[in-house]
Amino acid sequence: MTFSTSRTTHAEAILGRELHAKLADTKVLLVGAGGIGCELLKNLVLTGFGHITVLDLDTIDLSNLNRQFLFRKKDVKQSKALVAAQTAGPFNPNIHLTPIHGNIKEPQYDLSWFKSFDLVLNALDNLDARRHVNKMCMAAEVPLVESGTAGYLGQVQPLLKDRTECFDCIPKPTPKTFPVCTIRSTPSQPIHCIVWAKSYLMSFQSNTVVAGVCLTQASSSPVANGVFQLFGEDEDAGGQSDLDEAEKQGENAQEIAKLRQEQQAFKAVRTALRTPSTTDPNADPAKMAFQKVFNADIRNLLSMADMWRHRAPPTPLDYDSIHDGTFVLRSVKSDQAAPNGNGARANGKNGKASKGSSAVEEMLDDKSGIREQGPSSDAARLKDQKTLSLKENLNLFVASTHRLAERLRDGEETISFDKDDDDTLDFVTAAANLRSAAYGIAGKTRWEVKEMAGNIIPAIATTNAIISGLIVLQALHLLRKSYDKLKNVFIQFKPQLPLSTVGVSHPNPSCGVCRDVYAELRCDPARVTLGEVVNSLLGDGDGEGRGTGPRDVSVYEDKRILSDPDFDDNNDRTLESLGVTRGKFLTIVDEDDELATIAVAISPLPEPHPADGPAMILPSPLPSPPAKPKPAAPMPSTPPPSTAVKRPAPDDNEEPLPKRARTNGAIPDSVFASPSKKRKLDEDGLVMLDTANEELRDDVIEID
Numbered sequence: 001m002t003f004s005t006s007r008t009t010h011a012e013a014i015l016g017r018e019l020h021a022k023l024a025d026t027k028v029l030l031v032g033a034g035g036i037g038c039e040l041l042k043n044l045v046l047t048g049f050g051h052i053t054v055l056d057l058d059t060i061d062l063s064n065l066n067r068q069f070l071f072r073k074k075d076v077k078q079s080k081a082l083v084a085a086q087t088a089g090p091f092n093p094n095i096h097l098t099p100i101h102g103n104i105k106e107p108q109y110d111l112s113w114f115k116s117f118d119l120v121l122n123a124l125d126n127l128d129a130r131r132h133v134n135k136m137c138m139a140a141e142v143p144l145v146e147s148g149t150a151g152y153l154g155q156v157q158p159l160l161k162d163r164t165e166c167f168d169c170i171p172k173p174t175p176k177t178f179p180v181c182t183i184r185s186t187p188s189q190p191i192h193c194i195v196w197a198k199s200y201l202m203s204f205q206s207n208t209v210v211a212g213v214c215l216t217q218a219s220s221s222p223v224a225n226g227v228f229q230l231f232g233e234d235e236d237a238g239g240q241s242d243l244d245e246a247e248k249q250g251e252n253a254q255e256i257a258k259l260r261q262e263q264q265a266f267k268a269v270r271t272a273l274r275t276p277s278t279t280d281p282n283a284d285p286a287k288m289a290f291q292k293v294f295n296a297d298i299r300n301l302l303s304m305a306d307m308w309r310h311r312a313p314p315t316p317l318d319y320d321s322i323h324d325g326t327f328v329l330r331s332v333k334s335d336q337a338a339p340n341g342n343g344a345r346a347n348g349k350n351g352k353a354s355k356g357s358s359a360v361e362e363m364l365d366d367k368s369g370i371r372e373q374g375p376s377s378d379a380a381r382l383k384d385q386k387t388l389s390l391k392e393n394l395n396l397f398v399a400s401t402h403r404l405a406e407r408l409r410d411g412e413e414t415i416s417f418d419k420d421d422d423d424t425l426d427f428v429t430a431a432a433n434l435r436s437a438a439y440g441i442a443g444k445t446r447w448e449v450k451e452m453a454g455n456i457i458p459a460i461a462t463t464n465a466i467i468s469g470l471i472v473l474q475a476l477h478l479l480r481k482s483y484d485k486l487k488n489v490f491i492q493f494k495p496q497l498p499l500s501t502v503g504v505s506h507p508n509p510s511c512g513v514c515r516d517v518y519a520e521l522r523c524d525p526a527r528v529t530l531g532e533v534v535n536s537l538l539g540d541g542d543g544e545g546r547g548t549g550p551r552d553v554s555v556y557e558d559k560r561i562l563s564d565p566d567f568d569d570n571n572d573r574t575l576e577s578l579g580v581t582r583g584k585f586l587t588i589v590d591e592d593d594e595l596a597t598i599a600v601a602i603s604p605l606p607e608p609h610p611a612d613g614p615a616m617i618l619p620s621p622l623p624s625p626p627a628k629p630k631p632a633a634p635m636p637s638t639p640p641p642s643t644a645v646k647r648p649a650p651d652d653n654e655e656p657l658p659k660r661a662r663t664n665g666a667i668p669d670s671v672f673a674s675p676s677k678k679r680k681l682d683e684d685g686l687v688m689l690d691t692a693n694e695e696l697r698d699d700v701i702e703i704d
């Protein structure tokens, strides 16, 4: 007896003939071709999914090659989506693969486009893109499998509108925050110095790592708030408006004069960084930057006596003496902030400077040259893992500042921190370590700084591979419509139970994403006005499919309010003039809070469409939102969140906030019982579950 086997024999045997045949016609969108994406694409191709679109915005980096096995060294700098498709396509000639090099948030990937897929699989690495895809899938009612890994941990979550909770049903934990005073004036841990150093490249506010207002500052000017961006945009390009304003409002004139002086000094450094280099050592931008931030600014802080009453004061660093090896780290009391204050070598015996002082001594001990961490003195240790002396940090600071300055002069307008950009990593390492030395905090190796500054949890190829297999299993349940089999699956750190599953949860009745009623409006945004659109969508309410009829509503695009019953200025403006174009949503909120919200996706008119044809094609039937569930009574057992210190920093581009709290209403018990309100592993908000009753354990760095 002979058996004939083909490439599909095994897949057919496992899946059954019916499902296997169905796969050939299935259209899948895979978003992300990174660690999970590469593994998953291989699985999809080999399982026999017939039509796969793979989309990624990025190009291949050398550091991807250890786990993103569809890529080779020759592919570095090429599009991930294109190379992934080129490599995986030939694994199965029976399937169609469409690679797209692009951002999933681009307007052409609108609701109609999402609706053209039977299934969407996320293999992303950031909260923003995940939330976007979640919303599009909820609107399009296309099943989505969400996933993420963090080191040895991983999670798969199948999501389907009205069947399961969506990605946004549970508010995600906010990223770690640090009080601005700690970062700007009173760091006590290496991470504080690293965050500070990063802020010299990037804005404090925009990456929301620093929270609160520093009480020692009088004004809200960038200088007062510590937003010095040596390599970024000039936050105060418009002049000294903030300070002028503060002066007008009668704030302390002396303090304002001091802030102005600081601002001038800072601008001089920025200018020097952008000016062709000279031989004058005093015009060396690196030296100027050093003297400003590690000497002048620290002296300035020392003059605020109150700040140092209960904590060790920092020591101003001196460029020349570090350079020639004669620098002595001084412990200066707040009232001894004079340049020649009594100094003492920071040897840990002086209580004021004892924190981390042995590590500081290590940095000071230039005779040791480059020191190595740990017991091994193996000369072959990676250079990244060596602790640099103070002088070496100075040299690294100077060298990296020069390299970054050269890039500015070559036309780069802003330089942001990127863990894979050596110049920025060197700068942050050196600047953070120099600041640590000034504050008696232990220094960190370049390797450690890379991990901490990049919020890196090492990626493990095996975790990605397991998760990708599990994604396919959940995808198959969704395709079979075996909804009772759907599971949230977790890879966890438990030898007895490395893999666990939990049944999916119901949607959160007050979710501001999946409880909205979605509709699609095909229109020419240049030819329709806001008022026209809203009135047409509300309809006359005169029978089935004819809408709710006129009522009081507020209208938003994302967080921007466009109109409400007391504000109709925009009603005669076109959608285009209001920036409501293809791919965006108009959100219509019931002013009486009785009916669910309508979210209207803006799509183009179908082609071909006569030029004199209607400017919009309304959804049919018109949206008819159900009554909103009554909010549950507040739960006494849940303490209110503390807003005292760790309030998240306002977003840089903050736009008017919606009047309503979209997901912040009282959350019913069922939500807190939801298994996915669990442990946060990833900066981008991946929520991980261990067991149903486990505490939220965060890798939060303690802040003072």
Ligand SMILES: Nc1ncnc2c1ncn2[C@@H]1O[C@H](COP(=O)(O)OP(=O)(O)OP(=O)(O)O)[C@@H](O)[C@H]1O
Binding pocket: 031, 032, 033, 034, 035, 036, 037, 055, 056, 057, 058, 063, 064, 080, 102, 103, 104, 105, 123, 124, 125, 126, 129, 459
């Ligand atoms: N908005 C987006 N549109 C399209 N692709 C995106 C978007 N956001 C992220 N991605 C892609 O998702 C993938 C996530 O993969 P992964 O987590 O392995 O990240 P990586 O950048 O490849 O690796 P690492 O961050 O560890 O260097 C990346 O390839 C990234 O380009």
Ligand SMILES: [Zn+2]
Binding pocket: 165, 166, 167, 168, 169, 170, 507, 508, 511, 512, 513, 514, 515
């Ligand atoms: Zn939801």
